[in-house]
Amino acid sequence: MDFRFSPEQQAFQNEVRDFILTEVPQELRWCERTAFTDALWPAVLETRKKLAQKGWATMHWPVEYGGQGASHIAQTLLVEELAYWGMPQAITVDDGPNLIGPTIIRFGSDHLRKTLLPSIASGETYWCQGYTEPGSGSDLAAVRTTAVQDGNHYVINGQKDFISGAARADWIHILARTNPEAPRHRNLSYFVVDMRSPGITLSPLDEAQGRSGMLNEVFFDNLRVPAENLVGERNEGWQVAMSTLNLERSGIENVGHARSFLKDIVTYARETVHDGESLLNIDRVSSKMAEMAVKIEACRLAAYRVAWLRDKGLNPDYESSMSKLLSSEMWQQFTDAVMQVLGHYGPLESDSRYAPLKGRIEEAYIGSIFETIYEGTSEIQRNVIAQRGLGLPRR
Ligand SMILES: Cc1cc2nc3c(=O)[nH]c(=O)nc-3n(C[C@H](O)[C@H](O)[C@H](O)COP(=O)(O)OP(=O)(O)OC[C@H]3O[C@@H](n4cnc5c(N)ncnc54)[C@H](O)[C@@H]3O)c2cc1C
Incomplete structure (x- = not known):
């Protein structure tokens, strides 16, 4: 090692x-x-x-x-x-190179590889992911969107909810039910869909960060998708989706953010004088920094372990969940700790002349809220770790 x-x-x-x-x-x-x-x-x-x-x-x-x-x-x-x-x-x-590209390489037909991979590799297409539906966020298999074959096409009807970046996306990857009679996990198929197809409409959701256009409801109304856009076998979309979603859980981006913030906040605390003393001389502040440095390092190791497992040809499973859980919760604790250190200046937005670190912490603090929700909530990650990592019974 x-x-x-x-x-x-x-x-x-x-x-x-x-x-x-x-x-x-x-x-x-x-x-x-x-x-x-x-x-x-x-x-x-x-x-x-x-x-x-x-x-x-x-x-x-x-x-x-x-x-x-x-x-x-x-x-x-x-x-x-x-x-x-x-x-x-x-x-x-980016979903294209990191999630959908590897999925198409593994499960897609030659046609999909030829037509879709080049534009992903050149950065020309932007992809979003459509899994959440009203009433099925954590319970991903409870899909109600249907796809009915009609000759060389599937006709898709349904709704996906809380889809990040949908308004900018060229393509979306989704699950739809193709066999209403079959049991869960064996009734789903995985499709790639051109977002400009007739039959798709979007409705933006205003989110806490004020990023209008970022989150959308996506409606499919008699959307006709070529049958060749099926990824993997019909009714075997669950395995394909699990493989895709496993690729997104390491949370290394939170580690990168936190390392950068820690460096800046240490500088800020050194230069900021409170009651005649540098903030860094206050025990509570320096011990918070030390505690966060430990957590960041633990998350970094967990994330690189996921990469290492992939390099060894092993399929990280509960290890990815551990990494995602650690890094998302670390990022929330970290932004909260920094907010406390900055005191009343912390919540100031970037356009305020008094905002420390150009208001970055206010944005990060609000943004961190979502980290334990998307890509599987913390509760779901704990379930995965308990069941697949520890072999405990399903709850
Ligand atoms: C900012 C943001 C961006 C998003 N982007 C996307 C996107 O691009 N594409 C997409 O498909 N989705 C996206 N989502 C949706 C996200 O994936 C879901 O919100 C998430 O999976 C949780 O689903 P839910 O909101 O339906 O909550 P629910 O599943 O209704 O869960 C509600 C609560 O119950 C808990 N819970 C549920 N089931 C269990 C269980 N079995 N055991 C223990 N606890 C449980 C959950 O942890 C949660 O705390 C996004 C969400 C947000 C907030």
């Missing part, structure tokens, strides 16, 4: 850092709330394309599909570094 990155990995990390500092517009740093707006979206798209041109977005794909056959450790380093510099999720944890 070796806990150090290799010289090549360290060199890659430096290369990514240089790229961000020289090639990525400064306005994209810490812009999660505004990344989908008309003002910033063109710069987000441009940066995604630049990452693709470097071959980094899909570096972990096999060479035959346009990747570099790079290790998952290297790909995790990339995401951590992008997150460290505050790149928005549409760049750091």
